[in-house]
Amino acid sequence: xxxxxxxxxFKELADKGLVLADFFSTTCGPCKMxxxxxxxxxxxxxxxxxxxxxxxxxxxELTAEYGVxxxxxxxxxxxxxxVKRLQGLQQKPVIVNMVKENI
Numbered sequence: 074x075x076x077x078x079x080x081x082x083f084k085e086l087a088d089k090g091l092v093l094a095d096f097f098s099t100t101c102g103p104c105k106m107x108x109x110x111x112x113x114x115x116x117x118x119x120x121x122x123x124x125x126x127x128x129x130x131x132x133x134e135l136t137a138e139y140g141v142x143x144x145x146x147x148x149x150x151x152x153x154x155x156v157k158r159l160q161g162l163q164q165k166p167v168i169v170n171m172v173k174e175n176i
Contacts, residue, residue, distance in 0.1 A: 077126040088153030096146040103162040
């Protein structure tokens, strides 16, 4: 599942299994390109991975809570606990390997 969420929705979904949080900005070119990559990642993992898109500018408290200083930033959570973080535009194989290491 790939879903754009606000802080309340994030807190509700982030502790359920394997969750990849994409902290992005609508004005960020690399963030837009990463969005296409994440759609492919979603197809590969299906129900085994939830991808939550968090608008950096609309969810300042959440970005501060997770210590996100720039975008795009990917935070992989397993049952609510951060297990890995990537910053900047990433290629699909890097993201896929990160997820597979934590399934």
